[in-house]
Amino acid sequence: MSVTVAVDATGADLGPAEVARGAAQAAHGGLKVLLFGPAAPLEEALSEFPSADVEVVDAPVSIAKEADPARAVRQHPYASIVQAVRAVKDGDADAFVAAGATGAALAAGMSLLGRADGIRRPAIAAQIPLPEKAVTLLDMGANVSVRPEHLEQFAFMGRAFSQAVVGIEHPRVALLSNGEESISGTDLVREVHVRLSSHEGLGFIGNIDGASIPAGVADVVVTDGFTGNIALKAMEGVSTELFHLIRGTIEASSRGKAGGLLLRGPLRGLRDMLDPELQGGAYLLGLGALGVIAHGRFTELGFENAVARAGRAVEADLLGLTLNSLQSAGALHVRRKRTAPADTVVVNDA
Amino acid sequence: MSVTVAVDATGADLGPAEVARGAAQAAHGGLKVLLFGPAAPLEEALSEFPSADVEVVDAPVSIAKEADPARAVRQHPYASIVQAVRAVKDGDADAFVAAGATGAALAAGMSLLGRADGIRRPAIAAQIPLPEKAVTLLDMGANVSVRPEHLEQFAFMGRAFSQAVVGIEHPRVALLSNGEESISGTDLVREVHVRLSSHEGLGFIGNIDGASIPAGVADVVVTDGFTGNIALKAMEGVSTELFHLIRGTIEASSRGKAGGLLLRGPLRGLRDMLDPELQGGAYLLGLGALGVIAHGRFTELGFENAVARAGRAVEADLLGLTLNSLQSAGALHVRRKRTAPADTVVVNDA
Numbered sequence: 107m108s109v110t111v112a113v114d115a116t117g118a119d120l121g122p123a124e125v126a127r128g129a130a131q132a133a134h135g136g137l138k139v140l141l142f143g144p145a146a147p148l149e150e151a152l153s154e155f156p157s158a159d160v161e162v163v164d165a166p167v168s169i170a171k172e173a174d175p176a177r178a179v180r181q182h183p184y185a186s187i188v189q190a191v192r193a194v195k196d197g198d199a200d201a202f203v204a205a206g207a208t209g210a211a212l213a214a215g216m217s218l219l220g221r222a223d224g225i226r227r228p229a230i231a232a233q234i235p236l237p238e239k240a241v242t243l244l245d246m247g248a249n250v251s252v253r254p255e256h257l258e259q260f261a262f263m264g265r266a267f268s269q270a271v272v273g274i275e276h277p278r279v280a281l282l283s284n285g286e287e288s289i290s291g292t293d294l295v296r297e298v299h300v301r302l303s304s305h306e307g308l309g310f311i312g313n314i315d316g317a318s319i320p321a322g323v324a325d326v327v328v329t330d331g332f333t334g335n336i337a338l339k340a341m342e343g344v345s346t347e348l349f350h351l352i353r354g355t356i357e358a359s360s361r362g363k364a365g366g367l368l369l370r371g372p373l374r375g376l377r378d379m380l381d382p383e384l385q386g387g388a389y390l391l392g393l394g395a396l397g398v399i400a401h402g403r404f405t406e407l408g409f410e411n412a413v414a415r416a417g418r419a420v421e422a423d424l425l426g427l428t429l430n431s432l433q434s435a436g437a438l439h440v441r442r443k444r445t446a447p448a449d450t451v452v453v454n455d456a
Numbered sequence: 457m458s459v460t461v462a463v464d465a466t467g468a469d470l471g472p473a474e475v476a477r478g479a480a481q482a483a484h485g486g487l488k489v490l491l492f493g494p495a496a497p498l499e500e501a502l503s504e505f506p507s508a509d510v511e512v513v514d515a516p517v518s519i520a521k522e523a524d525p526a527r528a529v530r531q532h533p534y535a536s537i538v539q540a541v542r543a544v545k546d547g548d549a550d551a552f553v554a555a556g557a558t559g560a561a562l563a564a565g566m567s568l569l570g571r572a573d574g575i576r577r578p579a580i581a582a583q584i585p586l587p588e589k590a591v592t593l594l595d596m597g598a599n600v601s602v603r604p605e606h607l608e609q610f611a612f613m614g615r616a617f618s619q620a621v622v623g624i625e626h627p628r629v630a631l632l633s634n635g636e637e638s639i640s641g642t643d644l645v646r647e648v649h650v651r652l653s654s655h656e657g658l659g660f661i662g663n664i665d666g667a668s669i670p671a672g673v674a675d676v677v678v679t680d681g682f683t684g685n686i687a688l689k690a691m692e693g694v695s696t697e698l699f700h701l702i703r704g705t706i707e708a709s710s711r712g713k714a715g716g717l718l719l720r721g722p723l724r725g726l727r728d729m730l731d732p733e734l735q736g737g738a739y740l741l742g743l744g745a746l747g748v749i750a751h752g753r754f755t756e757l758g759f760e761n762a763v764a765r766a767g768r769a770v771e772a773d774l775l776g777l778t779l780n781s782l783q784s785a786g787a788l789h790v791r792r793k794r795t796a797p798a799d800t801v802v803v804n805d806a
Contacts, residue, residue, distance in 0.1 A: 173639070236697065247634050250642050284597050284685035289523070292600050292682055316689030320697040332642055333683055335634035339666030340687045344694045347586065347670040348730075352702075355722040365718030372705040372712045380698075 108136045109417045112190040112199035115143030116168035117206020119403045123151035125205050128409025130155035137417040140199050142186040143168075165189045168206065175209035179217055187211055191218045194395045201396040201416040203387075205409065208399050212248060212390060219394035222425055224438035227256045228392035230331070230399070231267055232338055237379040239322035240272045243282075245331040246338055246388055252330045254297040255439070257281070261302055262432045263391045264326035265309065270422035271389070271415055272325070276309055280324030282333060283313040294330075302328075305435045345380055383408030386415045396424055458486050459767045462540040462549035465493030466518035467556020469753045473501035475555050478759025480505035487767040490549050492536040493518075515539045518556065525559035529567055537561055541568045544745045551746040551766040553737075555759065558749050562598060562740060569744035572775055574788035577606045578742035580681070580749070581617050582688055587729040589672035590622045593632075593688055595681040596738055602680045605789070607631070607648040611658060612782045613741045614676035620772035621739070621765055622675070626659055630674035632683060633663040644680075652678075655785045695730055733758030736765045746774055 111132075115125040122143040130152055133139040138159045141148055145164035152160055165186035172178040179188055187206060191214040193199040204211040212228065221228060231244035244264045249256060261279050268277035281299055283291035288299050290313055302310040314323050316337060329337070352373070356366035366373075378384075383404050390397035396419045400412040432438045463479045465472040472493040480502055483489040488509045491498055495514035502510055515536035522528040529538055537556060541564040543549040554561040562578065571578060581594035594614045599606060611629050618627035631649055633641035638649050640663055652660040664673050666687060679687070702723070706716035716723075728734075733754050740747035746769045750762040782788045 173637075237701065250634060282686060284600060284682050287523070295682075316686040316691075317693030317696070319690055320693040329686075332634050332645075333686055336632060336666040336679075336683055337686050337690045340669055341666075341690050341694045343667030343670040344691045345698060346667070348695060348698050351587065351726055351729075352723070355726045356719065359722065361718050362722045365715040365722075368711050368715030369706065369719065372709060372715075373702070376701055376705045 108138065109201075109420045110138045110140060110199040111413050111416045111420075112140045112193040112202040113142065113409075113413060114187045114190040114202070114204040114206060114211075115141055115148055116165075116186045117170070117204065117402055118400075118409070120405060121147065123147045124406050125409045126151035126160070127154070128404075128406035129203075129413050130158035130160050131406065131410040132413035132417065133158040133160045137414070139413060140190070140193050142190045142193075163189060163193075169210040171207040172209060175207065175213040176217065178210060179213045187214050188218070191215055191397070195219055200420040201398070203398045203400060203409070203412045203416050205400045205402060205404070208247070208388065211397055211399050215390055215393045215397045221392055222394050222429060224429060224432060224440070225263075225392040226259055226439045227252070228390055229260045229263055231264055231389040231391055233272070233385040234320060234338070234341065235380045235382045235385055236320060236322065237376070239320075240268070240274060241319060241322055241325060241327060242268050242272060243319065243327045243329070243334055243338055244391070245329065245334050247331040247335040248390070249331040251332070252294070254294060254301055255437075257294070257298040257328055257330065258301045258437055259392070259432060259439070261308060261310070261326070261328045262435060262437060263428050264328060266424060266428035266431055267389060267391060267419075268326050270424040270427050271419045274325050277325035278311045278323075279309045279326040279328065280311050280314040280318070282319070282327050282329035282337070283315065285315055286313050286318075288313060298328075305437070307431070307434065342382070349377060384411060386411035389419075391428070396420065458488065459551075459770045460488045460490060460549040461763050461766045461770075462490045462543040462552040463492065463759075463763060464537045464540040464552070464554040464556060464561075465491055465498055466515075466536045467520070467554065467752055468750075468759070470755060471497065473497045474754075474756050475750075475759045476501035476510070477504065478754075478756035479553075479763050480508035480510050481756065481760040482763035482767065483508040483510045487764070489763060490540070490543055492540045492543075513539060519560040521557040522559060525557065525563040526567065528560060529563045537564050538568070541565055541747070545569055550770040551748070553748045553750060553759070553762045553766050555750045555752060555754070558597070558738065561747055561749050565740055565743045565747045571742055572744050572779060574779055574782060574790070575613075575742040576609055576789045577602070578740055579610045579613055581614055581739040581741055583622070583735040584670060584688070584691065585730050585732045585735055586670060586672065587726070589670075590618070590624060591669060591672055591675060591677060592618050592622060593669065593677045593679070593684055594741065595679065595684050596688055597681040597685040598740070599681040601682070602644070604644060604647040604651055605787075607644070607678055607680065608651045608787055609742070609782060609789075611652055611660070611676070611678045612785060612787060613778050614678060615658060616774060616778035616781055617739060617741060617769075618676050620774040620777050621769045624675050627675035628661045628673075629659045629676040629678065630661050630664040630668070632669070632677050632679035632687070633665065635665055636663050636668075638663060648678075655787070657781070657784065692732070699727060734761060736761035739769075741778070746770065
């Protein structure tokens with residue numbers, strides 16, 4: 107199967123060449139990359155990878171982090187992210203990867219691709235970087251305020267992602283709350299709990315608390331974008347802080363330094379396993395096609411993983427899987443089509 | 457100054473004797489403890505501490521974690537937690553410490569002590585266990601759903617706690633959100649941001665994201681009880697998980713084992729510094745008197761700290777400080793008193 111991924115190379119801390127090197131290393135074995143950004147540095151970086159299947163499209167305009175990303179997307183139709191997403195819309199690519207601002211990528215995706223048929227809201231999914239645990243958390247910030255039917259769909263979207271991209275056949279799906287009891291949480295959480303419990307094929311295991319996310323009790327953890335963003339960043343912050351403290355502890359004594367020398371390899375290995383770059387970034391689910399947001403601070407490894415995972419999602423038909431499972435569960439949103447002319451009386455059956 | 461703390465000794469994983477040993481070690485230098493629980497094991501444990509100023513009150517009935525703690529409190533007027541809180545109500549003690557279920561302690565506090573005058577809602581405050589950082593996070597779960605005026609008061613309650621108990625003269629107060637921008641967050645967060653910005657003396661530094669909690673960017677972090685509970689538990693969970701991973705890494709090779717031997721002392725020291733027992737538990741703020749909830753899994757050290765901190769809060773007049781700063785800011789809640797007889801017509805000026 108041949109898959110094409112459109113990559114916006116702008117917005118990375120290390121510059122567009124770093125994105126090009128990462129994309130090039132994923133562009134083989136049937137995966138083609140369309141690379142959008144300033145042509146000169148991209149072409150130069152790609153000269154190191156003569157066999158990579160990458161085509162450069164010169165797109166020197168970049169959209170940075172904006173207070174109103176939707177407006178920025180409208181005002182800059184030739185910005186690299188807009189061109190990359192348009193390539194998907196036009197059928198020249200199957201998914202897109204962005205290194206830049208999440209807001210702009212989401213806005214471009216919403217305005218050009220729109221939501222997939224039957225999906226109420228897109229959601230951002232992320233994987234918790236823990237070794238031997240493949241926990242997917244969503245939403246990570248696309249929706250700060252949600253209704254029960256949104257979280258209900260997120261559960262199915264996360265499940266399909268876990269199956270198609272992470273590779274878990276029967277994911278355990280949980281609802282994040284301030285306790286494990288089914289009556290814990292806000293009114294919203296309690297209503298969502300009831301809804302998720304009604305779907306037999308979902309793999310819903312109930313509510314879990316914050317400590318159960320890193321413990322790996324569930325494979326998919328569903329929450330709103332406000333709570334999810336705070337939980338993920340708090341976990342990343344503690345991880346950063348602990349490694350900082352461990353380094354300080356090791357350097358505080360000569361005995362510690364000697365031990366640190368012996369442990370340098372293993373601890374670095376552990377730190378690498380906790381590296382968010384391994385996960386390739388955050389995943390925009392629920393649009394007409396998959397979008398992946400690589401973090402701006404990533405090195406080429408992160409961009410390679412982002413492109414490879416986008417390709418894997420297309421091959422596994424993530425979107426089809428998602429819609430099928432939502433349809434089987436009766437959780438697809440049927441939009442009323444306004445096809446009747448203005449002078450026709452519409453009789454509503456419902 | 458003489459301070460009396462009422463302690464419920466039931467509910468601890470290690471049994472009431474462990475609570476007694478902890479309480480006894482705090483009961484000196486003007487701090488007296490009234491200890492409620494089954495008399496025999498308490499007296500036996502206390503025999504090791506002949507100079508401790510502890511008085512035992514036999515109260516063998518304990519309230520466990522309940523779906524409806526308010527009902528349990530009403531049904532068991534002689535339960536140890538109810539008797540301990542009643543001692544505060546009757547003026548026999550100045551604050552209470554519970555080792556058991558948070559719900560029962562909060563319910564007993566609400567029903568017997570009520571809210572402090574001018575306080576809309578009690579909140580549970582916790583300190584993030586990080587060395588050299590004294591970050592107070594509230595609410596931790598007393599209120600899963602809040603209104604803007606609740607979070608506004610929590611900011612002042614947290615500030616007074618940070619000053620009186622943690623010892624920070626000018627605490628930096630922040631609002632937890634999914635970004636640092638003032639427009640980030642839910643509608644609730646945006647309104648609270650505006651309110652907190654209007655209080656000059658509060659020390660409000662703006663919104664912070666989840667990663668900034670463990671980074672120690674603020675001394676007081678304000679959020680609702682749903683989000684706060686999830687953030688705190690997620691951070692504790694990651695910390696537990698990382699130490700588990702580090703141990704596994706050390707034991708995976710002979711080189712690692714040798715390094716681990718050299719680092720055993722420093723790493724254990726670090727782990728001790730991250731121990732929640734150092735903080736003495738969670739603090740019930742906004743009631744007619746301070747309540748402290750020690751975690752059921754604590755050892756005597758945690759109970760000692762809980763009792764000592766309760767005493768320190770009374771000495772520093774935490775409640776008076778809180779109400780004064782709320783009053784100066786015009787953020788005290790004035791309740792309408794229903795003193796008019798039923799047959800009098802009340803003209804409402806408003």
